[in-house]
Amino acid sequence: MLIARLIADIATRETSQDLLARALREEGVALATAEVLADGDVLEMRFTDGDPQVVLAAIDSVFSPADMLVSRGPIFLPQVFVSDMDSTMIGQECIDELADYAGIKAQIAEITERAMQGELDFVAALRERVALLEGLGEGAIGECLAERISPTPGAKTLVATLSAQGCRTVLVTGGFHHFADPVGAMLGFDRVVGNRLEVVGGKLTGGLLGDIVDSGVKAAVLAEEAAGGRISLATGDGANDIPMIAAATYGFAYLAKPKARAAANGRVDRGDLTAVLSLLGIARSDWVEA
Structure with a gap:
């Protein structure tokens, strides 16, 4: 399980999330869940599997500029x-x-x-x-x-x-x-x-x-x-x-x-x-x- 957390422009976050899921699906990385964490600033997405560098690159391409963390397993x-x-x-x-x-x-x-x-x-x-x-x-x-x-x-x-x-x-x-x-x-x-x-x-x-x-x-x-x-x-x-x-x-x-x-x-x-x-x-x- 890969966990990606990111902080980005809230106004475009939902649209960008869809674009990210689509881009990663083409790389063979499937989005399992997505939720906004308690304070409302951080979007957490969980993926069934994949290369963290591929996920980071995809976030860059869709959300930039953004703050992000990608982890194999719980944070x-x-x-x-x-x-x-x-x-x-x-x-x-x-x-x-x-x-x-x-x-x-x-x-x-x-x-x-x-x-x-x-x-x-x-x-x-x-x-x-x-x-x-x-x-x-x-x-x-x-x-x-x-x-x-x-x-x-x-x-x-x-x-x-x-x-x-x-x-x-x-x-x-x-x-x-x-x-x-x-x-x-x-x-x-x-x-x-x-x-x-x-x-x-x-x-x-x-x-x-x-x-x-x-x-x-x-x-x-x-x-x-x-x-x-x-x-x-x-x-x-x-x-x-x-x-x-x-x-x-x-x-x-x-x-x-x-x-x-x-x-x-x-x-x-x-x-x-x-x-x-x-x-x-x-x-x-x-x-x-x-």
Whole structure:
């Protein structure tokens, strides 16, 4: 049994549902039931069998833009939530914003974009960008945090609600503890994993301390937290999030780059991060508005 949940334009939902059922029937996927869930935002459709990627593609073709989740079997509350930070839990790429204080934002942002698209090796691109920040005063980080960094819409409510439901929350980023620690505290994460900028004499050296948090580390953190068969939720937007998203029970791509979006069985393209709560079946009355 395949279960597809989606949030789309209510005005055209019924017509689009018929078109979707017809399109999937041609692919050999039969619609068994369809109902609107309690809060009225989410349409749940059950299919007798089929390929989740075929269902996701069909939803894209009929409902776009929409927020969606496709699952093999019943959808349960997650027991662990692991999320990327930049452009997911916050609306910015920290290294790009920090680079602006060194007058090289455009140069670094171009590398960041290519890395997130999966066009560059993540570790090499990270080292290249950090090297360009050599000599920048550490105080610029505090200024950047205060002036540039803000949570994405729905991020605080998502984390607070999942925590209230007993879910362990972990922020894992290819960015830096200088940013991730205060962001994690602000959003209420239980654990933070990230990279460490080397600072000597109050200035960035252009180097990093310790092992690099890359896509493999993100996937390893998810595996560690979900050990024992715990139901997992992951959110991310870039190529280095793909192994984590693909390994999660419910892997959500949030306003994501194409490669990350293709790896996900959950996608948020239309709303904010509270769409994840709706698609998981958590009623609005249980949301913790933060």
